[in-house]
Amino acid sequence: MHVITHLTGLAYLLVQLKLLDETQAKQALQHSQQLSIPLPHYLVKNHLLDSETIAQCCAQSLGMLLYDLTQFDSTALTLNIVPKELMLRYHIIPLAQKNTFLHLGMTDPTDQTTIDRIAFHTGFTIIPVLVREKELMQLFETCFHQPSFLQQLEYALSNEFTHEEKTLTVNEKIVHYDEPVIQLVDYILKSALEKAASDIHIEPFEKESRIRYRKDSILYEITTLSTAVAIRLITRLKVMAKLDTAERRLPQDGHLRLHDTDIRISTCPMLFGEKIVLRIMYAENHFLDIHHLGLTQTQKKLFLEKIHQPQGLILVTGPTGSGKTVSLYAAIRELNTLAKNISTVEDPIEIRLHGINQVNIHPKIGLDFATVLRAFLRQDPDIIMVGEIRDKETADTAIQAAQTGHLVLSTLHTNSASETLTRLQSMGVEDYLIKHAITLIIAQRLIRKLCDHCKTLEMLPPTLQQKYQIFEPVFHAASCEHCLHGYNGRTAIYEFLTVSAMHTQEKFPTLLTEGIEKVRRGETSLAEIYRVLQCH
Numbered sequence: 001m002h003v004i005t006h007l008t009g010l011a012y013l014l015v016q017l018k019l020l021d022e023t024q025a026k027q028a029l030q031h032s033q034q035l036s037i038p039l040p041h042y043l044v045k046n047h048l049l050d051s052e053t054i055a056q057c058c059a060q061s062l063g064m065l066l067y068d069l070t071q072f073d074s075t076a077l078t079l080n081i082v083p084k085e086l087m088l089r090y091h092i093i094p095l096a097q098k099n100t101f102l103h104l105g106m107t108d109p110t111d112q113t114t115i116d117r118i119a120f121h122t123g124f125t126i127i128p129v130l131v132r133e134k135e136l137m138q139l140f141e142t143c144f145h146q147p148s149f150l151q152q153l154e155y156a157l158s159n160e161f162t163h164e165e166k167t168l169t170v171n172e173k174i175v176h177y178d179e180p181v182i183q184l185v186d187y188i189l190k191s192a193l194e195k196a197a198s199d200i201h202i203e204p205f206e207k208e209s210r211i212r213y214r215k216d217s218i219l220y221e222i223t224t225l226s227t228a229v230a231i232r233l234i235t236r237l238k239v240m241a242k243l244d245t246a247e248r249r250l251p252q253d254g255h256l257r258l259h260d261t262d263i264r265i266s267t268c269p270m271l272f273g274e275k276i277v278l279r280i281m282y283a284e285n286h287f288l289d290i291h292h293l294g295l296t297q298t299q300k301k302l303f304l305e306k307i308h309q310p311q312g313l314i315l316v317t318g319p320t321g322s323g324k325t326v327s328l329y330a331a332i333r334e335l336n337t338l339a340k341n342i343s344t345v346e347d348p349i350e351i352r353l354h355g356i357n358q359v360n361i362h363p364k365i366g367l368d369f370a371t372v373l374r375a376f377l378r379q380d381p382d383i384i385m386v387g388e389i390r391d392k393e394t395a396d397t398a399i400q401a402a403q404t405g406h407l408v409l410s411t412l413h414t415n416s417a418s419e420t421l422t423r424l425q426s427m428g429v430e431d432y433l434i435k436h437a438i439t440l441i442i443a444q445r446l447i448r449k450l451c452d453h454c455k456t457l458e459m460l461p462p463t464l465q466q467k468y469q470i471f472e473p474v475f476h477a478a479s480c481e482h483c484l485h486g487y488n489g490r491t492a493i494y495e496f497l498t499v500s501a502m503h504t505q506e507k508f509p510t511l512l513t514e515g516i517e518k519v520r521r522g523e524t525s526l527a528e529i530y531r532v533l534q535c536h
Contacts, residue, residue, distance in 0.1 A: 009110035010039055010054075013061045019049060037194075038091045038114075040107035040133045045194055047482045051107075051134035058109060058130050067095065067105060069135035074143040081122055090114045091136060095129055105131040134481070181232045185240070188233075189258050189278075191222070198280055202237075204230060204273030216448045216490050217321065227273070234267075234276055241265045248274055264348070281350060288330045288351070294491035296514070302440070302496060307331045307409070312439030313402035315389075317414040323446045323492050324411040325350055328385055331409055332356060335383055343379065345372040346387035361387075369394045377401055386410040392427045399429065399437040416511065417443040417497035435502060443495040445511060445532045447524050450475050451483035460526065468516050468526075475522045487528070493518060 007015060011025040020028065032042035043049045059066045072095065081102065082094045092114065093105040102124035106114070109128035119126045188211065192200050197213035209230035211222045225233065238245045241254035243265070252267045264279040295303060306314055314331075316324045329351055336342060336355050343357040347369070352358065357379075359372050369386055370393040376384050377397075388411050389395050402408045414420045420441045424434050457473040465471050477486025493514040501508050515529035529535075 009112075010058065010108045013057055013110070014049070014054075017057055017061065019053060019057060024048070031193075038108055038111065041091055042194070044133045046196065047488060050482070051132045054107065055130060055132045062109060062130070064109060064128075064130045067129050067131050069093070069105065069131050069139050072105075072139065074139065077143065081124075082118065086118065086121060088140065090118065091133070092118065093131065093136060093139065097124065101125050101127055103127045103129050105129050105136065107131060107133045107136060181236050184229070184233055185236045188222075189263070192278075192280060193258070193261065200276075200278040200280070202230065202234060202276040202278075204270055204275060206272050209273070215484060216487055217446060218448075218484070220484070231273070234274055237265060237276060237278070238267070243267065288326065288333045290330045290334055293327060293330055295494060296517075299494055299496055302498070303331070303442075304334070306440040307335060307407070309407065309439060311402060311405050311407055313398060313408045313410070313437045314440045314442070315410055315412050315420055315438065316442045316444065317412045317417060317420050318444050319413060319415070321446070322444055324444065325387070327442065327444060327492075328409050328411065329353065332383070332385055335407075340382045341380055342383040342385070343376045343381050344385040344387070345369055345376070346385075370397055373397045373401070377404075377406075381406055383407045383409070388412070392429065395424060395427050395429050396433075399433050402437040402439075403433075414443070417441040417495045417508075420497075421502070435499065438502070439499055441497040443497075443511060444492050445515075446490045446492050447515065447518070447528050447532050448487035449489045449491055449523055450477060450525060450528075451480060451486055451488040453482040454478040454480035454486060455522070455525075464526065468519075470516070470520060474519055475525060477525050477527065486525075491518070491523060493529075493532075 007022065007025055007029070011020075011029045014020045015022050015025045028042055028046075028048060029039060032039045037045075040051075040054050043054060044051050055066055058064060072093075077094065081097060082092065082104075087093055091107055094102055095105050096103040100123075102118075102122060104115070104118060104126050106128045107130075108114075109130050115126045115128060188200065192213055195213060195215060197215045199214035199219075201210075201212040201214070201219065203210045203212070204227070208224045208226060210224050212219045213222055235245050237256070238252070238254075240256045243252045243254045249269055251269070253265070255262055255264050257263065262281040264281065266277045266279075268275050268277075290300060290303065293300075306312065316327050318324050332342060332344065333353060336353065338355075341357075342355070343359070345359045345361060347361045349358050349360050359367075361367050361369060361372060369388070369390065373384065373386060373394060374397055377400075381401075384398075384401055384406055386394065386398055386408065389398060398408050398410055412420055412423060414423050420443075421434060425431065455475040456478050458476045459465070459473050460468070460470055479486050482488060493511050495509065495511045495514065497508055512529070512533055512535060515524070515533065516526075518524050519526050519529060
């Protein structure tokens with residue numbers, strides 16, 4: 001992979017004007033190159049900077065006038081000079097041609113590579129003209145009225161099937177490993193990375209297949225594909241993940257890698273074909289920082305105090321997808337030093353951490369949580385992380401470890417911190433063991449954050465004002481180009497239950513009260529708290 005050691009052009013200008021720091025600029029430049037898209041397009045699509053800020057940066061630093069594309073007469077476009085395929089690929093627009101000079105609208109006038117390529121293709125001397133990314137994209141949409149890149153690929157792939165092939169059943173169709181299907185897979189994967197999606201769902205139905213991305217816990221549709229194209233797409237993904245392309249009757253699991261990003265793949269036979277779910281495991285570990293989890297100052301202080309104790313059992317609870325594993329990884333990362341022997345047993349290993357002994361369970365050969373946990377106790381451990389406590393044997397072994405000089409961290413599927421005690425009791429764990437081993441129980445949920453660009457202030461209805469004692473306006477979700485339905489990114493809310501609270505039955509802040517505090521601070525909306533906690 002090409003590693004950027006120094007900055008030039010637009011990236012350099014953005015750093016000089018303190019719009020990005022050097023690390024952000026290098027990462028953005030590298031990712032835009034990996035995705036084969038211009039830097040301004042990447043920055044705007046990922047909400048790192050808006051179109052106007054980038055344009056003003058270029059205008060100020062390069063001494064260029066900013067051309068207003070909303071006043072451009074699109075009927076003046078001459079596609080014989082620059083084909084629209086090149087316009088879309090390089091994000092450019094020919095504005096005027098005189099003699100041997102071509103005035104070329106560009107969002108990044110410092111991009112000498114694009115200037116040279118268009119000069120070569122056209123034979124003209126290029127004069128770059130500064131335009132806004134947002135206006136250029138609007139012009140492309142309204143001017144060309146053409147299918148999207150994804151639709152063009154699907155059309156090309158569909159037309160490659162002969163009439164005979166189209167009459168075959170799903171399991172009999174012929175699969176070709178050609179350039180269009182490779183482009184289609186690359187587009188879907190890169191687009192998901194560009195949108196910071198966590199999952200990709202490819203779902204077969206009777207007449208078509210649907211592709212959806214999950215972002216900030218919400219699934220939304222990207223496109224639909226014909227059955228013929230979807231089969232080729234799925235087969236290509238299975239080849240990349242080294243799965244059995246002939247096996248369509250049984251589920252399969254595997255993984256593939258795109259640049260520096262691991263992607264888990266799971267297939268499952270459905271009524272009309274195979275469904276594939278891809279989980280994107282982003283390489284960046286900045287979110288594995290206790291200071292970035294969304295804890296209050298009181299919660300953070302307590303969490304740090306408990307994880308630095310030499311022994312005890314800390315449990316993080318919540319439903320699937322509530323961020324439990326990230327909280328545990330953040331704790332492990334905080335504790336990871338040369339002086340500590342840290343081991344984890346997981347199903348599966350979601351994030352690889354240097355310096356940590358990580359084991360992936362394999363139940364088919366008898367390598368389950370309890371077996372690995374017992375093995376850990378013979379390996380001189382200091383800290384043990386158990387991916388999940390699922391049965392009495394694992395619970396008993398974890399409690400034994402916590403009482404014999406080890407710090408044990410694990411997860412449990414319960415709705416609240418207090419329900420954790422009931423869950424362990426139902427497994428058959430004795431009460432006295434629970435109260436003597438457990439030092440902290442944390443229940444958590446992930447909530448979407450309001451978009452800072454479009455959130456609006458409104459008063460709550462009188463009944464809710466009285467219920468939550470909120471008599472000032474609070475923020476509500478709107479929608480804009482920077483977000484999805486008024487939200488952008490996620491944080492978490494937590495409920496902490498300490499051993500002292502277990503003994504004295506003292507009251508402690510609940511998930512709802514912590515959520516209401518984030519509403520007061522303008523981080524999220526009351527509607528989002530209701531959605532996540534399923535309360536009314």
